[in-house]
Amino acid sequence: MKVSSTQIKFVLLGIAAWAIMAFTIEKTPQQVKGLPPVELTTTQEVIDAVSAFKATLSSTQISSCFLSYSLTDAAKWSNFPIGIYRNRIGITLGSLSTEQLAAAKKVLKVASGTGVEGYNELEGLLAADSYLGSNGGGSEYSAGNYYIALLGTPGLTGSWELYFGGHHLAFANTYKNGALAGGTPSFRGAEPFASFTQNGATFQPLIEEKNAFAAIYSSLSSTQRTAATASGTFNDIVLGPQKDWQFPTAKIGLQCNSLSAEQKALVLAGIKTYVADIDSANAAAIMAKYSNEIDQTYIAFKGTGDMVTQGDYIRIDGPSVWIEYSAQGGIVIRTATHPHSVWRDRNYDYGGTGNTTSVKTVNAAVFKMANFPNPTADQTTLKFSLPEDMMLKIAIYDVNGRMVKAVAKGKMLKGNNAIAVDLSSLTPGIYTYTLETEHGERASQRLVKQ
Amino acid sequence: MELQVPVSELRLALYPSNPENGNLLLSSFKDSLLLYLQSHIQAVSLDGKKWALKVGEIRLAKVDPEERNTIQDLIIKIWLNPPPGANTRQFILNYDVILHQVVTHSALVSIRQDWETGIVAEHPTDIGIIARDPRSNEVFPLTVSLENKGLWGGFWSMVGLGKKHIAEGTDHLLFLFTLLLAAPLLQKGKKWGVFGGTRYALLRLLRIVTAFTIGHSITLLAGSLDFLRFPTQPIEVLIAVSILVSALHAIRPLFPKREVLIAAGFGLIHGLAFAHTLADLELNATAMTLSILGFNLGIEIQQLLLLALIAPALIVLSKQTRLFKYIRLGGAAFSMLAALGWIVERFVGHPNPITESVEHIGAFGEYVVLGLGLLALASYFASTFNTTKTTNRHQWKLPI
Structure with missing residues (x-):
């Protein structure tokens, strides 16, 4: 086949055009599939604010504030003041100059929502800590004792986190390939809980949250209230700091599919007091998802329902959303209660890092697992052998993977071990007994009850 | 529980x-x-x-x-x-x-x-x-x-406890050090004289430490087995007084030729304090016997270790009569101050600036010993260049 020079010219022109296009596209940020461009704009704003903040810092400050990304570091937040919890990462707001502090606050501001939530709530909670400091709490409590850190390299590619945390506020905004992959875990607590004045301004952070939850409770009929009542007493939240990826396997309380449209709207309004703490574009996307899942979401209450009496508790637990709010005794201001609360996401805490259950199944033969007698009646002895002293969790599960007996947890010694277990509470059937090591290895052995 | x-x-x-x-x-x-x-x-x-x-x-x-x-x-x-x-x-x-x-x-x-x-x-x-x-x-x-770990595990952990007790007890350390300050010297009238010779010095150091050990072993045994139980506070005050007395003795001989008896007597007091540590453990007879042996062995090991560290330095330095006078008086003054601080602290029940600073200095104990050793080394070399003076001193050497 003869190729004309015109054809060659066309091909060359095509290649050149393609090269120019490829080159120019490289220069514009890569768009992530399926996400509206507005979210990338927000990410870019955060990145720009971070760059501006970084430019104000000394090299020593940069080395303590800009860290590599690891879940271990990301999980180092707490609801304790710095005197009790000393593992926070990054640099404190109190160590920054006026110019640096303004740049840091700009970062927090562009990453946060507007109105009564988000950045203004953050300012209120920081002021609350300073208030505690000068009203009997001492120097442990101060707006200056909040830490900011950046884990990973902020940019439109890869994973990185904006870490911010102190006594009563902590969040972990995790960005993946330019999009906010998760704004959780996000902790909020408030003491004083009553309105207070600090440096001439008046604050009452978290009052909107409390009001929204009280409104849900008061909308419930007495039958609904009974169904929504959780068992036990709550004097704090269940999934607080260092309780990552430990979501309960069973949901408790009242499923929202039985609620009226107005009641569902109240539940969503309650959820929104947390989601709206992140920037409005991302908040809208997350709210849309939680709203789609409302029928599979459960609400559970405990206490009086006014949400300020000690022991008052609400849990909103959906396929994705997890919110807990608990009123507990005051610590510095002993005469009033103060709330602790957390917003988590069952799939996207830390942007999903650590989500894939890192349990590694190992063969039961490794631990020479056996039980005697097997099949058994009411009493059996679990036998296993360990290569060294180990921290173990030993439990019995049914065929559906539901834990039916917590046997023991703690240190077991090297060599042969035998633990007698009473199975009288179990119905006859097939079970497994499981050893779980602290390194996430799990070995199971079949156990039959007659 | x-x-x-x-x-x-x-x-x-x-x-x-x-x-x-x-x-x-x-x-x-x-x-x-x-x-x-x-x-x-x-x-x-x-x-x-x-x-x-x-x-x-x-x-x-x-x-x-x-x-x-x-x-x-x-x-x-x-x-x-x-x-x-x-x-x-x-x-x-x-x-x-x-x-x-x-x-x-x-x-x-x-x-x-x-x-x-x-x-x-x-x-x-x-x-x-x-x-x-x-x-x-x-x-x-x-x-x-x-x-x-069985009985032997317990025994060895008590040896460790005994060693730690001495190593971390600034007051016991200071007492021993003060008691030994004047040991290498001869008595001259109502003052301390010059170096008594290496054999004299070594024997005196060993006698004092042994007497102290016998003293505290007796009361440790009696106290641990609950034959003797004294309240803690007076014993702690007495220990501080014992430091004060040995400091005074390091300045001027207070109880000439009876140091061995005095060391044994103070040993009795210090032993009562050791006994408290063991009596609080509420052990059975076998465990208690092993504990007393182990604890005492630990105390001994630590004391001998200390002696091995400072005795050579003391002997070398005490040959330099004038230099050693400053070391002895300085050491004694420091001990006196510390002892007074402790007496007050143990009476009123809370620390004072003196005891707080002593605890700080105590943390640098190794450096004090090291400094003493370096000083000894320096003076040893200085003296070998100046042999005539040292031979003169040898005339003072007396049998003991």
Whole structure:
């Protein structure tokens, strides 16, 4: 086949055009599939604010504030003041100059929502800590004792986190390939809980949250209230700091599919007091998802329902959303209660890092697992052998993977071990007994009850 | 077993309609609390045999008035008695006090004392937290597994305890050092004279240390076996006085030629303090005998180590009459000051600037010894260049 020079010219022109296009596209940020461009704009704003903040810092400050990304570091937040919890990462707001502090606050501001939530709530909670400091709490409590850190390299590619945390506020905004992959875990607590004045301004952070939850409770009929009542007493939240990826396997309380449209709207309004703490574009996307899942979401209450009496508790637990709010005794201001609360996401805490259950199944033969007698009646002895002293969790599960007996947890010694277990509470059937090591290895052995 | 239970959480779990008041709780609900504890704490051997349980004293913990945000705690003594033949080193603790109701509660479990593995009251070891497992909402019983080190394990941990007691006890260290300051010297009238010769010095150092050892061994034995029990405070004051007296003795001979007796006497006092450490452990006869031997051996090893470190330096330095005078007087003055500080501290019950700074300096003990050694080395080389003077000194050498 003869190729004309015109054809060659066309091909060359095509290649050149393609090269120019490829080159120019490289220069514009890569768009992530399926996400509206507005979210990338927000990410870019955060990145720009971070760059501006970084430019104000000394090299020593940069080395303590800009860290590599690891879940271990990301999980180092707490609801304790710095005197009790000393593992926070990054640099404190109190160590920054006026110019640096303004740049840091700009970062927090562009990453946060507007109105009564988000950045203004953050300012209120920081002021609350300073208030505690000068009203009997001492120097442990101060707006200056909040830490900011950046884990990973902020940019439109890869994973990185904006870490911010102190006594009563902590969040972990995790960005993946330019999009906010998760704004959780996000902790909020408030003491004083009553309105207070600090440096001439008046604050009452978290009052909107409390009001929204009280409104849900008061909308419930007495039958609904009974169904929504959780068992036990709550004097704090269940999934607080260092309780990552430990979501309960069973949901408790009242499923929202039985609620009226107005009641569902109240539940969503309650959820929104947390989601709206992140920037409005991302908040809208997350709210849309939680709203789609409302029928599979459960609400559970405990206490009086006014949400300020000690022991008052609400849990909103959906396929994705997890919110807990608990009123507990005051610590510095002993005469009033103060709330602790957390917003988590069952799939996207830390942007999903650590989500894939890192349990590694190992063969039961490794631990020479056996039980005697097997099949058994009411009493059996679990036998296993360990290569060294180990921290173990030993439990019995049914065929559906539901834990039916917590046997023991703690240190077991090297060599042969035998633990007698009473199975009288179990119905006859097939079970497994499981050893779980602290390194996430799990070995199971079949156990039959007659 | 001792429980420390916050009144606030106990009230929430059991008496939510009552105010948060420990005294009220104790006076109105003691009996029901006893029953409650009995049904929410259980120790079981790994083979399933249950341990007997008895609830002892229940009292309110003392609240430190200087501490902020104090939380009132109940202190509850629990006696767990294993069935005959059961392994006491390993058991499962079923515990859901408060936790049965307050699902957010958690209990930290630590070993305060374990003779075999050398855990003693000052350094408890955390072994686990009893809390609800968030995933299942169940409370896992806690396994308590202590290493089986047997009697010899206990013996060696007591040797370690004895060594630590001397190494970390600034007052004992300072006492020994002060007592030895004048040992290499001859007495000249009512003052200290010059170096008495290496053999003289070594023998005196050894005699003093041995006498001290015999003294404290006697009272350690008597005190540990509970033949003798003195309150801590006067003994601690007497120890400080013993430092003061030895400092004065290092300046001017107070009890010429009776140093051995005095060292033994002070040994008796120091032994009573050592005995407190052991008596508090409440051990059985075999364990106590091994503890006394081990503890004493540890004290001895540490003392001899110290002697081996400072004796050569003292002997070399004391040859330099003038230089050594400053060292001796300086050392004695420091000890006097420290002793006075301790006497005051132990009378009034809280530290003062003197004792605080002594503790700071005590942390640099190795450097003091090192400095002494370097000084000795320097003076040794200086003296070899100036042999005539040293030969003169040898004339003073007398048989002892």
